[in-house]
Amino acid sequence: MNILPWHQAEFERLLADKARLPHANLLHGRQGIGKAAFARTFAQTLLCESPVPSGAACGQCAACHWFEAGTHPDFRQIEPESLAETPTEEQGSDKKASQQITIEQIRVLPDFIGISSHRGGPKVILIHPAEALNISAANALLKSLEEPPAHTYFLLVSHRPHSLLPTIKSRCQQLVLQGPAPAAAAAWLKSQGMANPELALAQTGNSPLIALQLDNEEYWRQRNTLLKGIASADFDALALAEQVRDYPIPQVVSWLQKWSYDLISQKFLGTIRYNPDHNAALAAAAAQVDALPALRFHRELVQLQRIVNHPLNPRLFIEQMLISYAGLLVQPQRAAA
C-alpha cells in the first residue's frame, strides 16, 4: 500500500529530514488510519539503494524487490502472530494465534543488530503494534533500543502509546500521524470501490482502513439482525441470543457497545455517533432507559472486551449480555385511559 493522501505532507517532511533520523522512532495516532503502511513505506525508503530525488524508494532496485517480497535481509517486521500474513493454522487445532509480541520475537534482535549489514546499508526494525509487546518483550526491547550500532533504525507503530512503557517512549522520537477528515476518508473509500462509505465510517469512528474491511454483506446482515432484535417492541433476550448464537462474539460485544454508547449520547447530548441508520430506534430506546444503568451496562461491555476472545461459554456469554440489556428497558408507560 502506498502513502495515503492524508499522510502525504507528513511523509515528505520526514523524507526531507531522513539524514537526521534518530535511531528510535514512535509513530502514533488513531487506529485504522494507515500508520503501518506509512511506516513500511518509510522503511523501504531507508533501504532503497537508488532513491528518487524526493528521497522516496525507487521500486526498481534489488533492495526494493526484496523488500516488497518480504525477503530483505536487513529488514525485520515484528508483529503478533495473529497479524502475520500467513497465519500458521494447524489443521484440526483450536490453538489461537497469539495477539501479543512475545519475548522470543524480540530475543533474536541483538543477533540481527550485531552482525554487519548484508547490503552495507542501514538496518530497519518495524514493530507493529508496539502495544502488543508483552511486558518481558518490552523489557528485552529496551536493551536493544538503548545503544544500537549506527545506521540501525527502529520504527515503532502504536495506536495506544499511553500503554507503552515510559522507558520505551522516552527513548523514541515521537511522530503523531493524523487521521483524515470524514470527507477525505469517504472520498478515498469510494476510490477503493466502496459504494456508500458513510455508514461504515460512522461505525468505525472515521477509521478508513477498518471501514474498508466492513465492505462485506455478512457483517451488515448480522449487525442488522442484532440491532433490529434489541430495538424490536417484542424483544426477547433468550430468543435473540439463540438467533445470533453463531455470530463472532467480539463483534456482538462491539455492536452492543456502540449501541449503548449511542444510547447514552442520545440521552445526554441528543447526538448519535456510530449507528446513524438506527436513529429513530435509538431515540425510542433512549427514552426507555435510565442514564445510570445505561452507563453501567456500557462500562460492563468495555470490560468484557478484554476477555471477549476467550469466553468459556459463548452462548451463555451472549445471553447474559442481552438479558442485561433487557433489564435496562423500562416498560413503556401505557397511555392512561
Ligand SMILES: [Zn+2]
Ligand atoms: Zn529502490
